[in-house]
Amino acid sequence: MAAYLIRRLIQSALILLGVSFITFFLLYVLPADPVRQIAGRSATAQTVENIREQLGLDKPFVVQYGRYLTGLLQGDMGRSYLQKTEVAELILSRLPATLLLMLGAIVCELVLGLSMGIAAALWRGRAVDQALMMTSFITVSAPQFVVSLLLLYVFAVRLGWFPIGGYGTFAHLVLPALTLGILGSGWYSRMMRSSMIDVLRADYIRTARAKGLGRARVVLRHALPNAILPVIAMIGIDIGIFMGGIVVVESVFGWPGIGQLAWQAIQRVDIPIIMGVTLVSAFAIVIGNLLADLIAPFIDPRITLR
Amino acid sequence: MTLAEALPTSGAVHAPEPVLRVEGLCVSVRTEVGLKPLVQDLSFTLNRGETLAIAGESGSGKSITSLAIMGLLPPPAVRVTGGRVLLGGQDLTALPEAALRTIRGDRIAMIFQEPMTSLNPVMTVGTQLAEAIRAHEPVSRAEAQKRAVAALQAVRLSEPDRRMRQYPHELSGGMRQRVMIAMALALRPEVLIADEPTTALDVTVQREILDLLRDLQSELGTAIILITHDMGVVAEMADRVIVMRQGRLVETATTTDIFAKPQADYTRALLAAVPRIGRAEPRPPVSGDPVARLTDVVVRYPLRGGLLGGVTQNVHAVEHVSFDIRKGETFALVGESGCGKSTIAKALVGLAPHQGRIEIAGQALESLDAKGLKAMRRKVQMVFQDPMAALNPRMCVGDLIAEPLVIHRIGTPADQRARAADLMAHVGLEASHLDRYPHEFSGGQRQRICIARALALQPDLIIADESVSALDVSVQARVLDLLRVLQREFGMSYLFISHDMAVVDNVSDRVAVMYLGQIVEMGTRSQIFGNPTHPYTRRLIEAVPVPDPTRKPAPRARLAGEVPSPLHRPRSGPPRVVLRDIGGGHLVGSSPGAAADRS
Numbered sequence: 001m002a003a004y005l006i007r008r009l010i011q012s013a014l015i016l017l018g019v020s021f022i023t024f025f026l027l028y029v030l031p032a033d034p035v036r037q038i039a040g041r042s043a044t045a046q047t048v049e050n051i052r053e054q055l056g057l058d059k060p061f062v063v064q065y066g067r068y069l070t071g072l073l074q075g076d077m078g079r080s081y082l083q084k085t086e087v088a089e090l091i092l093s094r095l096p097a098t099l100l101l102m103l104g105a106i107v108c109e110l111v112l113g114l115s116m117g118i119a120a121a122l123w124r125g126r127a128v129d130q131a132l133m134m135t136s137f138i139t140v141s142a143p144q145f146v147v148s149l150l151l152l153y154v155f156a157v158r159l160g161w162f163p164i165g166g167y168g169t170f171a172h173l174v175l176p177a178l179t180l181g182i183l184g185s186g187w188y189s190r191m192m193r194s195s196m197i198d199v200l201r202a203d204y205i206r207t208a209r210a211k212g213l214g215r216a217r218v219v220l221r222h223a224l225p226n227a228i229l230p231v232i233a234m235i236g237i238d239i240g241i242f243m244g245g246i247v248v249v250e251s252v253f254g255w256p257g258i259g260q261l262a263w264q265a266i267q268r269v270d271i272p273i274i275m276g277v278t279l280v281s282a283f284a285i286v287i288g289n290l291l292a293d294l295i296a297p298f299i300d301p302r303i304t305l306r
Numbered sequence: 307m308t309l310a311e312a313l314p315t316s317g318a319v320h321a322p323e324p325v326l327r328v329e330g331l332c333v334s335v336r337t338e339v340g341l342k343p344l345v346q347d348l349s350f351t352l353n354r355g356e357t358l359a360i361a362g363e364s365g366s367g368k369s370i371t372s373l374a375i376m377g378l379l380p381p382p383a384v385r386v387t388g389g390r391v392l393l394g395g396q397d398l399t400a401l402p403e404a405a406l407r408t409i410r411g412d413r414i415a416m417i418f419q420e421p422m423t424s425l426n427p428v429m430t431v432g433t434q435l436a437e438a439i440r441a442h443e444p445v446s447r448a449e450a451q452k453r454a455v456a457a458l459q460a461v462r463l464s465e466p467d468r469r470m471r472q473y474p475h476e477l478s479g480g481m482r483q484r485v486m487i488a489m490a491l492a493l494r495p496e497v498l499i500a501d502e503p504t505t506a507l508d509v510t511v512q513r514e515i516l517d518l519l520r521d522l523q524s525e526l527g528t529a530i531i532l533i534t535h536d537m538g539v540v541a542e543m544a545d546r547v548i549v550m551r552q553g554r555l556v557e558t559a560t561t562t563d564i565f566a567k568p569q570a571d572y573t574r575a576l577l578a579a580v581p582r583i584g585r586a587e588p589r590p591p592v593s594g595d596p597v598a599r600l601t602d603v604v605v606r607y608p609l610r611g612g613l614l615g616g617v618t619q620n621v622h623a624v625e626h627v628s629f630d631i632r633k634g635e636t637f638a639l640v641g642e643s644g645c646g647k648s649t650i651a652k653a654l655v656g657l658a659p660h661q662g663r664i665e666i667a668g669q670a671l672e673s674l675d676a677k678g679l680k681a682m683r684r685k686v687q688m689v690f691q692d693p694m695a696a697l698n699p700r701m702c703v704g705d706l707i708a709e710p711l712v713i714h715r716i717g718t719p720a721d722q723r724a725r726a727a728d729l730m731a732h733v734g735l736e737a738s739h740l741d742r743y744p745h746e747f748s749g750g751q752r753q754r755i756c757i758a759r760a761l762a763l764q765p766d767l768i769i770a771d772e773s774v775s776a777l778d779v780s781v782q783a784r785v786l787d788l789l790r791v792l793q794r795e796f797g798m799s800y801l802f803i804s805h806d807m808a809v810v811d812n813v814s815d816r817v818a819v820m821y822l823g824q825i826v827e828m829g830t831r832s833q834i835f836g837n838p839t840h841p842y843t844r845r846l847i848e849a850v851p852v853p854d855p856t857r858k859p860a861p862r863a864r865l866a867g868e869v870p871s872p873l874h875r876p877r878s879g880p881p882r883v884v885l886r887d888i889g890g891g892h893l894v895g896s897s898p899g900a901a902a903d904r905s
Contacts, residue, residue, distance in 0.1 A: 003611070108585045115565035203423040209378055210418075211438040213487065215403075221437075225428045300428050301473040 076271035098257030108181020117192025140186035165254035236292030332388035363778035415490035433472030480511035538851030578711035594633030641820035687760035693752035704740030750781035829892035
């Protein structure tokens with residue numbers, strides 16, 4: 001177990017290294033010039049060159065990347081070009097908001113997705129199943145901004161139940177978390193449905209029924225833990241999809257998380273922030289997958305980590 | 307003196323006291339073309355303390371009958387369309403689900419065929435047992451646990467307290483089936499339905515489970531419905547027999563009568579098809595050149611672990627195996643699951659990395675490059691156990707049979723198709739069916755297709771890995787006949803891999819018995835079956851249920867215990883079995899320990 005964990009952590013570090021290289025390289029070859037952004041339109045060629053030199057952007061790629069990596073290993077993520085603050089500080093100040101949103105979204109996703117999936121599996125082929133699968137199809141294909149604007153309009157503008165945007169109270173969390181939850185629930189409900197249908201056909205479910213157990217116990221105690229396994233692996237993967245979705249949703253709801261930070265940074269080619277947010281996201285994905293793998297043996301004793 | 311000794315072993319001595327009565331039962335499945343009957347007008351009575359066998363081949367409706375009694379038919383497509391199932395005056399088919407639930411597990415219990423999948427993998431044995439008790443009796447958790455332990459003791463499971471905390475995957479197949487039996491009998495049901503309870507088990511384990519069921523029945527007086535396709539099991543276990551075919555009752559009689567004077571033609575045919583030990587016609591010795599020769603073959607699979615992923619243990623699948631297969635002979639490898647017999651087959655076709663030397667037609671496998679290996683594969687073909695899994699469902703039969711020719715670039719497409727048609731005729735199928743798909747054929751026909759495909763390249767050797775094990779006995783007999791006829795016609799050799807001693811006795815020229823990766827005895831068929839010398843060989847032969855109710859098996863030491871693990875740390879291994887010739891080429895292993903320590 002300890003050996004497994006150490007090996008996985010080493011792998012994770014290598015993955016992060018790869019991500020940092022690829023992102024840095026992409027930003028390097030990008031035609032957008034961060035120096036132009038900093039200097040402004042009216043700056044003279046001399047000023048532009050000065051800034052470029054100052055930021056070290058005149059150096060070859062290998063030197064730039066080497067410098068960045070050396071800093072990173074010492075815990076220095078660099079300074080924002082425009083905000084003149086430490087990137088680590090910026091990210092840290094916004095991370096709690098994003099983590100909170102992520103937690104809320106995952107809870108919404110699981111509650112919605114799993115219950116829809118289980119219901120569809122139990123009433124397979126009936127109207128309930130068809131309606132639920134139609135719903136999941138719509139949520140899977142709907143764009144984030146459509147769902148978020150729709151929820152905003154109905155629940156914030158018309159009904160006034162929740163604030164239109166911002167951050168601070170539980171009420172602020174509901175709509176953005178629900179948006180991400182609804183969008184993600186389609187995947188989970190489909191996966192849960194097919195997994196549940198397979199499990200309900202299993203021999204041990206027949207055994208459980210032959211013992212004279214009630215339907216609720218058969219479904220919740222015998223079928224659910226077996227059916228949920230592939231779903232747990234998916235939560236790990238889902239964090240990646242989630243990191244993509246958060247950029248739009250945070251912008252729409254004015255949620256002060258790292259998605260919003262990334263959005264602003266991308267517009268201004270603020271390379272240190274883009275790098276920082278990418279690495280933090282990659283870290284979250286890696287950790288999410290690791291956690292999912294670590295949870296699995298607690299649900300299925302046949303899984304051993306080594 | 308236990309209860310078991312005080313009572314006669316058969317309930318037939320008492321005045322029959324019916325517990326379960328099935329009257330005119332009809333079960334149908336709803337299909338696109340209307341209701342299709344699965345069981346028609348079935349009636350029988352089950353008396354207290356007796357064992358009633360329902361025998362039949364696949365599709366006979368025997369399992370559907372048991373599910374109908376339990377009220378466990380897969381809804382909504384399959385349902386009871388007529389008749390009654392009476393348990394103490396109550397019609398089970400008319401009861402609502404809630405009322406049925408109180409009967410299931412309490413008054414009628416069931417054990418299933420697949421012990422590997424019939425227990426919930428994510429719950430401990432103890433939880434699953436205790437919940438069965440608590441579903442019917444208002445006892446505390448602790449009390450249920452106590453009774454669960456007692457139930458495990460009753461099925462002679464070692465270390466019951468530890469078993470309670472274990473998960474199903476930590477137990478062997480035989481142990482799991484004991485757990486299933488413990489679960490079924492914990493509440494002392496009046497009726498126990500055992501649906502092929504030993505079919506998925508090795509023959510020595512089957513022996514243990516059958517003994518256990520018989521013992522428990524005489525202790526508890528449970529009436530058993532034993533559903534099986536195995537007439538040997540019927541002969542040993544049942545008081546009365548119902549023979550079913552295609553959903554209808556063909557014949558019912560006492561077990562002695564069924565075997566002594568079967569009335570229906572189908573029953574006679576069924577009994578005639580059952581393979582029996584000691585019935586084979588003597589075959590002339592085959593003394594051709596070897597087509598395959600294995601010398602000191604070892605196959606080990608490393609298990610990795612630790613920080614650097616180093617080898618922590620090796621699975622010793624095959625250990626120092628040497629034998630040769632002569633031209634035109636059938637060489638049988640027998641043994642129980644995990645003994646390494648299929649691994650040898652894989653090694654022979656170059657699919658398992660091995661040490662030692664394997665020669666096919668005089669060429670060493672180890673010296674061949676990829677191209678040479680491909681050419682060599684023309685000489686060795688395989689036929690597997692499950693024909694449905696071995697045939698691509700999206701290819702028509704003609705393409706499937708011609709595929710080896712396509713792969714090895716033999717002939718024009720027209721030639722290949724003609725050859726496929728020719729092969730179809732050889733294996734007893736209609737050449738006009740070349741454009742049909744595998745699902746349009748029956749199980750036996752599918753296996754014929756696999757055989758035709760194996761013949762396409764005119765190989766020197768066909769490896770038949772449990773090729774008839776999944777087939778019904780009557781189909782099995784015909785496929786075995788076909789294999790014999792083809793061998794006479796084409797002169798190829800067979801490596802016949804099987805766990806079924808009776809089948810092996812019927813088809814083979816020479817036999818090797820494997821145990822834990824090593825050959826423990828090898829010789830001609832008459833040497834092995836006429837004079838089995840190694841204790842393991844003897845036990846294998848004795849464990850086979852004999853389809854003859856008059857020959858009640860002699861009391862013997864009850865077997866218990868588990869096969870030792872094939873896992874060993876690097877640079878260590880199992881004690882090596884040394885084969886000694888005891889005359890006429892009959893080789894017997896003489897390692898201390900190995901198999902003998904299990905009995």
